[in-house]
Amino acid sequence: xxxxxxxxxxxxxxxxxxxxxxxxxxxxxxxxxxxxxxxxxxxxxxxxxxxxxxxxxxxxxxxxxxxxxxxxxxxxxxxxxxxxxxxxxxxxxxxxxxxxxxxxxxxxxxxxxxxxxxxxxxxxxxxxxxxxxxxxxxxxxxxxxxxxxxxxxxxxxxxxxxxxxxxxxxxxxxxxxxxxxxxxxxxxxxxxxxxxxxxxxxxxxxxxxxxxxxxxxxxxxxxxxxxxxxxxxxxxxxxxxxxxxxxxxxxxxxxxxxxxxxxxxxxxxxxxx
Amino acid sequence: xxxxxxxxxxxxxxxxxxxxxxxxxxxxxxxxxxxxxxxxxxxxxxxxxxxxxxxxxxxxxxxxxxxxxxxxxxx
Numbered sequence: 001x002x003x004x005x006x007x008x009x010x011x012x013x014x015x016x017x018x019x020x021x022x023x024x025x026x027x028x029x030x031x032x033x034x035x036x037x038x039x040x041x042x043x044x045x046x047x048x049x050x051x052x053x054x055x056x057x058x059x060x061x062x063x064x065x066x067x068x069x070x071x072x073x074x075x076x077x078x079x080x081x082x083x084x085x086x087x088x089x090x091x092x093x094x095x096x097x098x099x100x101x102x103x104x105x106x107x108x109x110x111x112x113x114x115x116x117x118x119x120x121x122x123x124x125x126x127x128x129x130x131x132x133x134x135x136x137x138x139x140x141x142x143x144x145x146x147x148x149x150x151x152x153x154x155x156x157x158x159x160x161x162x163x164x165x166x167x168x169x170x171x172x173x174x175x176x177x178x179x180x181x182x183x184x185x186x187x188x189x190x191x192x193x194x195x196x197x198x199x200x201x202x203x204x205x206x207x208x209x210x211x212x213x214x215x216x217x218x219x220x221x222x223x224x225x226x227x228x229x230x231x232x233x234x235x236x237x238x239x240x241x242x243x244x245x246x247x248x249x250x251x252x253x254x255x256x257x258x259x260x261x262x263x264x265x266x267x268x269x270x271x272x273x
Numbered sequence: 274x275x276x277x278x279x280x281x282x283x284x285x286x287x288x289x290x291x292x293x294x295x296x297x298x299x300x301x302x303x304x305x306x307x308x309x310x311x312x313x314x315x316x317x318x319x320x321x322x323x324x325x326x327x328x329x330x331x332x333x334x335x336x337x338x339x340x341x342x343x344x345x346x347x348x
Contacts, residue, residue, distance in 0.1 A: 012328075015321050019314065161285050163292060206299040213303045222311035225304065232296040239289060243280030250289070 016226075017079050024065060024081035025216070025223040028108055028140075031117035032127060036147040037086060039199040040117060044209055045082055046229030063107075068227050080227045085111060101134055108138045112216045112224075116142060118183070120149045120175055120196065125182050132186035141215035142187045145208055146176055146196040160241025162201055172196050202235040 029037045046068065066082045085107055108114060118128055132139075149164060149172050150157040156165045164172060176194045184192040193211050197204040209228060213221050233251060236242070242250065281289070312333055316322075322329050 011321060011325070015318055160281060161289055163288055204296070206296040206303070210299040210303045213306050218306075218310055219313055220310065222307045222314060225307040225311075232293055232300065235296065236289070236293065239281075241281045241285065242289075246280040246286065250286070250293075 013078055020079070020081045020223065020226075023220075024083045025220060025227065026083040026085065026111045026113075027212075028085040028111040028114045029117065030104075030114060030131075032119075032122075035117045035119045035122070036199050037117055040115070040145060040147060040197075040208075041084060043199045043202060043205060043230055043234075044212075045227050068229075078226070080223070082227050101131070104135055105138045108135065108140060111140050112220055113212050114139045114142045115145060115212065116183070117145045117147050118179060120146050120152050120172065125179070128183060129186065132183060136186050136188050139188055141217070142189065142192050143208070143211045143215050144179065144183055144187075144192055144194045146172075146179055146194055147199055149175075149196045150198045150201055150203070157201075160239065162203060162235060162239040164203075201238050202230060205230055205235065206232060 027041070029041060031037050045066075064084050064086065066084070068080045068082055069078065116128070116132070118125070149168070152164070152168045152171050152175065154165075154167055157163075157168065158165050176196050180192070180194040184194060195204065195208045195211050197208045199205070209224075209230075213224055216224060236247070236250065312329075315329060315332060
């Protein structure tokens, strides 16, 4: 008995999956120990919920390929992939740095995005500057993320609104400007954005994601959209002071209505009258 | 017993709304960038397009709607 002929939607879905298998979107995450590399990737792409297959070589430069079932597509089992180069090791042992840097230089050109993460409270930037200086010729499309801004002095993040306090807000502006001057100048593309955010609190994550999309090669941006796994509501959910009725009315009022496709276009696509 | 109303003050709600709007603008901007990227990829799928004439036109006519919405269609 012949297998049923795949429908057009199925064929399109398989073509998309094939693209993810052949050349998954690839991010190199760079940053000194403890800056929140994993939590950032987990928040943006839900990689912690994925089944992972690790390609662990003899180096400390590991590529992990995550199979991600797109959570953004209701009712559809679309198998996507994300490859992460987690550039561990830098700054841990100065004797090994030269070896790590050689490996970085060989792997970085394979990546769509280099996401360089620094912790907002860390003022010692010499190591980051040194590595950026040595890697800037091979860095693809650099994005600098300023993580953990909830820990900026005077440490009075407003839990009720999940927003920085007025004092923190001012301090964050100064820090971002400072990091842009001290780190951004080493970027190959010149004017590199420094995005303050908190992965833990989902604060400003859309801005970081937008910068990643802007920095990705134009032909591959759509792939990141499919594996994105957070929404603005994830940030709002962490605003502890909202009463249930405020939360409900806020989301109802603010939920964008512009996502709908015209019924006529939908019908055309499905081949229905 | 406290008469303090539950929830955030109007000023705090305004702060929340301002950040929400800024984040939603960023989300929309990211989507505007991904749509043409998807169409460019689709244009390269010659087998798919040859076997399904009109597919590209149909999808591109949807305009800069969301890629995720498009994919809901194939659910």
